[in-house]
Amino acid sequence: xxxxxxxxxxxxxxxxxxxxxxxxxxxxxxxxxxxxxxxxxxxxxxxxxxxxxxxxxxxxxxxxxxxxxxxxxxxxxxxxxxxxxxxxxxxxxxxxxxxxxxxxxxxxxxxxxxxxxxxxxxxxxxxxxxxxxxxxxxxxxxxxxxxxxxxxxxxxxxxxxxxxxxxxxxxxxxxxxxxxxxxxxxxxxxxxxxxxxxxxxxxxxxxxxxxxxxxxxxxxxxxxxxxxxxxxxxxxxxxxxxxxxxxxxxxxxxxxxxxxxxxxxxxxxxxxxxxxxxxxxxxxx
Numbered sequence: 243x244x245x246x247x248x249x250x251x252x253x254x255x256x257x258x259x260x261x262x263x264x265x266x267x268x269x270x271x272x273x274x275x276x277x278x279x280x281x282x283x284x285x286x287x288x289x290x291x292x293x294x295x296x297x298x299x300x301x302x303x304x305x306x307x308x309x310x311x312x313x314x315x316x317x318x319x320x321x322x323x324x325x326x327x328x329x330x331x332x333x334x335x336x337x338x339x340x341x342x343x344x345x346x347x348x349x350x351x352x353x354x355x356x357x358x359x360x361x362x363x364x365x366x367x368x369x370x371x372x373x374x375x376x377x378x379x380x381x382x383x384x385x386x387x388x389x390x391x392x393x394x395x396x397x398x399x400x401x402x403x404x405x406x407x408x409x410x411x412x413x414x415x416x417x418x419x420x421x422x423x424x425x426x427x428x429x430x431x432x433x434x435x436x437x438x439x440x441x442x443x444x445x446x447x448x449x450x451x452x453x454x455x456x457x458x459x460x461x462x463x464x465x466x467x468x469x470x471x472x473x474x475x476x477x478x479x480x481x482x483x484x485x486x487x488x489x490x491x492x493x494x495x496x497x498x499x500x501x502x503x504x505x506x507x508x509x510x511x512x513x514x515x516x517x518x519x520x521x522x523x524x525x526x527x
Contacts, residue, residue: 246276246290270294271331284308284315285350291321291334292352299325300346301354302337303363307376309349310357311383314375314421324355339363345394357384362394365410366403373410375424381416388414417441422468423456426500426512430457430466433513435520435527437466446493453486455497462523463495466516468505496523 243257250273252258258267267275271294276282282290288305301309303322308315322335330336345359355363357380364376380386388411395404413431417440418424427437437457442465444452458465469483490497496519500512520527 246270246274246286246293248293249273249275281317284317287321291323295323295325299323301352306355306360307380309354312379314379357386358390358394361386361391365407370406371428374413375421377410377414378418378424381414415440425505426468427457429509429512430516435516452489462520462525464519464523465495466498468500
């Protein structure tokens with residue numbers, strides 16, 4: 243049986259009996275069930291919340307982003323719905339925004355805010371860094387462009403959070419492939435060193451692919467890479483990284499490697515090393 247599902251509907255259809263419903267399934271929300279002990283994905287939680295609304299609400303915010311294919315959404319976050327009802331429940335964040343017909347689409351049979359409207363909402367909330375992370379992921383998943391969001395800014399002048407949204411749009415980049423890459427890019431941007439390009443593909447003189455660099459300045463052959471924990475704990479990955487680094491250096495690239503500790507506690511080190519590499523390459527910084 244597909245899940246999450248509406249308990250009363252499953253009982254009426256004979257798909258489960260009351261004993262099975264009580265012993266094999268957990269209530270995610272009132273009258274909405276999932277298999278016992280199952281941790282719902284953001285997409286499943288979005289569907290469960292929509293079912294809870296008796297299929298009346300519009301899925302919005304991070305839940306809409308999940309349905310659009312965004313990655314890096316925390317499973318523990320509450321679902322988000324746009325619904326005029328004042329009735330609330332634990333685990334669902336309700337919004338009461340006025341939506342135009344062209345700001346709503348249907349995905350997987352569920353009404354959801356369009357990618358542009360979802361970006362318009364996400365970019366106005368949660369603080370700058372998290373908003374940029376979420377727009378990066380949404381833009382990568384959907385191909386959304388800044389001009390698509392600008393249409394809604396012009397339409398909804400005076401909406402709360404517009405000032406932040408304008409800044410976030412200017413900072414967003416669909417090339418980010420993880421939240422930590424976004425954070426690294428923002429550290430550099432805030433220091434006046436915004437990378438010129440993300441996901442830079444490097445080829446050797448025989449036109450053979452060598453590597454793809456997270457972000458950097460192709461003209462000066464300076465790149466910045468965020469290394470997740472697997473780059474340090476997985477021997478195979480580490481060995482490939484060493485070989486890759488040697489190949490890039492042989493082609494004249496200077497690579498600054500960033501890890502979680504640097505990003506959390508030593509951001510100045512990231513900036514200083516990047517600036518030094520750019521200066522050594524002849525960049526006017």
